[in-house]
Every structure is written in C-alpha cells, then in structure tokens.
Amino acid sequence: MTQIKLHAYFKQWMELYKKDAVREVTYAKYKLTHRNLQRLVPDLTLDELSRLAYQQLLNDYAKTHERQTVLDFHRHIRSSLIDALEEQLIHRDPTRKAIIKGTQQRKHKTKFLNQFELQAVLNNLVLDEGLNWDYFILLIAKTGLRFSEALGLTPGDFDFAHQYVTINKTWDYKSIESGFAPTKNKSSVRKVPLDWQTVIQFSQLTKKMAVDEPIFVKDKKVYNDTLNHYLERLCKRSGVSIISIHGLRHTHASLLLYAGVSVASVARRLGHANMTTTQSTYLHVIQELENQDNDKVMKHLASLV
The missing domain is CATH 1.10.443.10 (Intergrase catalytic core)
Structure with a gap:
C-alpha cells in the first residue's frame, strides 16, 4: 500500500493514459473529476481508501449532482483504481459494489416542437x-x-x-x-x-x-x-x-x-x-x-x- 494521495494518483494516471488518447472535450471531463477529488478528499491517500471511504466520496458528490453524472464520476475513478490494483498500489478494489446515488433529475426543456x-x-x-x-x-x-x-x-x-x-x-x-x-x-x-x-x-x-x-x-x-x-x-x-x-x-x-x-x-x-x-x-x-x-x-x- 502507498500513502500517495488519491487525487495525485488520478492526475498522474489520466495524464499517462488519457492525455492525447481521447478527444480534448473528453479529457476535460477527466480534469473535472480530478478537481472534484481535490475538493472533496484533498488528504485521502490510497492506503486509506476503503470501500466505506469510497462510498462516502460518492455520496458527498451525489449531494449536488444527478445520478448519471455521479455514474460518470465513478467510472473515471474506478478505471484508475483498477490499474492501481494491477500495479499492487492497493490490495483490494474499493469500488466493488459501490452504490450510485444522485439528486432528483431536473425537468428538462421540451425536446421538440410540433x-x-x-x-x-x-x-x-x-x-x-x-x-x-x-x-x-x-x-x-x-x-x-x-x-x-x-x-x-x-x-x-x-x-x-x-x-x-x-x-x-x-x-x-x-x-x-x-x-x-x-x-x-x-x-x-x-x-x-x-x-x-x-x-x-x-x-x-x-x-x-x-x-x-x-x-x-x-x-x-x-x-x-x-x-x-x-x-x-x-x-x-x-x-x-x-x-x-x-x-x-x-x-x-x-x-x-x-x-x-x-x-x-x-x-x-x-x-x-x-x-x-x-x-x-x-x-x-x-x-x-x-x-x-x-x-x-x-x-x-x-x-x-
């Protein structure tokens, strides 16, 4: 296990695997995920990242975001942590059986006119x-x-x-x-x-x-x-x-x-x-x-x- 901070590992991972490999607009979403990690868990390290800690992170993010947005946030982080698991930086998958929550979906505008x-x-x-x-x-x-x-x-x-x-x-x-x-x-x-x-x-x-x-x-x-x-x-x-x-x-x-x-x-x-x-x-x-x-x-x- 390592004491590297989660947001620091995610930043390193996205720059290594995603930068110049995905469209600029897609990479911007990864950068947004990184900023949210810095905001929500500035001191959380990989060795402290249990299933409970990860679920709490998702729950905190879900307080102000719709479920689909929370799901995208989860997918970004999970992808990086799967690689961390393969590199033996962590010994268990903290994202396993994570529950995706979110705020009530906002009423969207009319989609089309007659x-x-x-x-x-x-x-x-x-x-x-x-x-x-x-x-x-x-x-x-x-x-x-x-x-x-x-x-x-x-x-x-x-x-x-x-x-x-x-x-x-x-x-x-x-x-x-x-x-x-x-x-x-x-x-x-x-x-x-x-x-x-x-x-x-x-x-x-x-x-x-x-x-x-x-x-x-x-x-x-x-x-x-x-x-x-x-x-x-x-x-x-x-x-x-x-x-x-x-x-x-x-x-x-x-x-x-x-x-x-x-x-x-x-x-x-x-x-x-x-x-x-x-x-x-x-x-x-x-x-x-x-x-x-x-x-x-x-x-x-x-x-x-």
Missing part, C-alpha cells in the same frame, strides 16, 4: 439581411444537422445542381483553438437532400464566399449557449415552448416520422450509426404512430367481414 409551433418560429426569422443566425436556425430545422455539423459547413459542401449538402466534417467549437474536426462517427458522413427553397436561398448567400471557409463561423468564437439563448428569445417571441438548438434536430426527425418517413430513412438523414439509436430516441413518436396503425389495421379487418 409542425405548427415550428412554423411559428420560422415565421419570425429575419431572412432579408444576408447570412445570419436566423439562416442557421432555418438550415438545422430543414436538415436535422447537429450543431457542430452546421457550423462546419462550407460553400463547397453544397451541390445545388443535385440539391444536397455533404456532411464530412464538423467545427470543434468546444476547444480553445477552434477548427474543423471529424464527424461523430462514420455514419455521420452523409449526403442530406435539400428542398428547392433552401437550395435557392443558400446558393445566393454563398456564391461570393471562399469554397473552403465555414459559412457561419467568422472571426469570433461560437458558443452553443449563445445560440440557445438566441433561439430561446425567438421561441418566446413566437409564443411556443422553449427548445434548444439540438431540439431543432429532434423536431426535424419527429416531423418526418409523423409524415410517414421510415425509421431507416430518418436514421440515414440524421447520421445515426444504426436504426436502434433512432428508435430509442424517438420511441414516443414511434409508439404513437403504431397506435394509429393499429386503428387502421382494425378498420381494414372489420371491412373484410
């Missing part, structure tokens, strides 16, 4: 002042792109003749040094068909721009919160429920499903790795549509008598 609510928002967009954030909102509403995917678009990604936009990169808005980054996964690389109105609008807006420069990101850094607050004000002005920018993606997918578009087609359009992701995310919509289908089936069967 067709009439979305139309009310779109009616309040200002689209006669050149390329602005209103066009950004319009594009996500019509394509279902992720926030980072829309930020990463360049004029060269649009094929106006064939009416589609190619998604093959994102904009890493979370890093200090922003720039282009890979897509979330291989399935995220895709061609998203565009309606003729969007084609006309963006062909005019981008015709004088450099083909390889992002159309929405200019000199200053872009923050997700800034756009969410902008959309919040727009929703209030439109008299509809407040949603986030990501909620526009949910709105897009939900409206397609209600319109009768197959789950497989929606999954491809959203860039989901598989249909299971789409089905689990929009289970409430699919179940509602299944109930409507059941009514149709019963009416059809009744007509055969």
